[in-house]
Amino acid sequence: DAGVIQSPRHEVTEMGQEVTLRCKPISGHNSLFWYRQTMMRGLELLIYFNNNVPIDDSGMPEDRFSAKMPNASFSTLKIQPSEPRDSAVYFCASLTDTAQETQYFGPGTRLLVL
Amino acid sequence: GENVEQHPSTLSVQEGDSAVIKCTYSDSASNYFPWYKQELGKRPQLIIDIRSNVGEKKDQRIAVTLNKTAKHFSLHITETQPEDSAVYFCAALFNTNAGKSTFGDGTTLTVKP
Numbered sequence: 001d002a003g004v005i006q007s008p009r010h011e012v013t014e015m016g017q018e019v020t021l022r023c024k025p026i027s028g029h030n031s032l033f034w035y036r037q038t039m040m041r042g043l044e045l046l047i048y049f050n051n052n053v054p055i056d057d058s059g060m061p062e063d064r065f066s067a068k069m070p071n072a073s074f075s076t077l078k079i080q081p082s083e084p085r086d087s088a089v090y091f092c093a094s095l096t097d098t099a100q101e102t103q104y105f106g107p108g109t110r111l112l113v114l
Numbered sequence: 115g116e117n118v119e120q121h122p123s124t125l126s127v128q129e130g131d132s133a134v135i136k137c138t139y140s141d142s143a144s145n146y147f148p149w150y151k152q153e154l155g156k157r158p159q160l161i162i163d164i165r166s167n168v169g170e171k172k173d174q175r176i177a178v179t180l181n182k183t184a185k186h187f188s189l190h191i192t193e194t195q196p197e198d199s200a201v202y203f204c205a206a207l208f209n210t211n212a213g214k215s216t217f218g219d220g221t222t223l224t225v226k227p
Contacts, residue, residue: 031214043158048213056214096213101215103160103215107156
């Protein structure tokens with residue numbers, strides 16, 4: 001298995017632009033998590049899905065952030081409009097909640113908003 | 115909800131010494147406790163985990179202990195090596211919560227050669 005796949009790996013954009021981050025979970029995993037990591041705030045859970053349904057989005061910082069999971073093999077995290085304070089590494093992770101509870105992280109997307 | 119506190123935030127040891135990182139959790143229903151290692155510029159990766167029906171687990175130079183009564187668990191690394199330098203995260207979860215983990219704030223371990 002290729003593991004959790006994220007794209008793009010790096011993104012540089014200007015303030016005000018829309019940013020879309022993509023994630024493909026490990027096949028067969030039914031829970032998917034989006035995290036943001038910064039030096040100041042550490043690892044923050046933004047939102048997570050179970051069986052493609054959003055379960056808890058209380059970590060989403062504001063309305064500029066939205067996430068979708070249209071099917072079991074794809075999820076997006078969108079920021080519109082982006083701001084410099086959104087600069088961070090965004091990780092996607094997945095697991096199968098009926099067996100092991102280990103989360104497998106993707107390689108992350110390093111976002112820089114100028 | 116669950117709250118996980120992790121100490122210390124930074125830890126520096128000499129190569130060959132032992133390192134201990136401690137975490138406490140608040141929700142007595144939590145029953146799975148993984149530890150992740152994150153090297154600079156890389157993703158967090160699981161290094162060891164423990165379930166609530168076990169008090170200790172060991173894998174070569176790393177071990178984890180769990181005290182359910184006191185609601186704390188610890189990571190022990192023996193004979194540390196420079197490649198152990200990384201950020202370590204503990205986490206706690208209740209396995210019927212769709213796998214949602216609550217992470218500690220991380221410990222930056224530096225092993226000096």
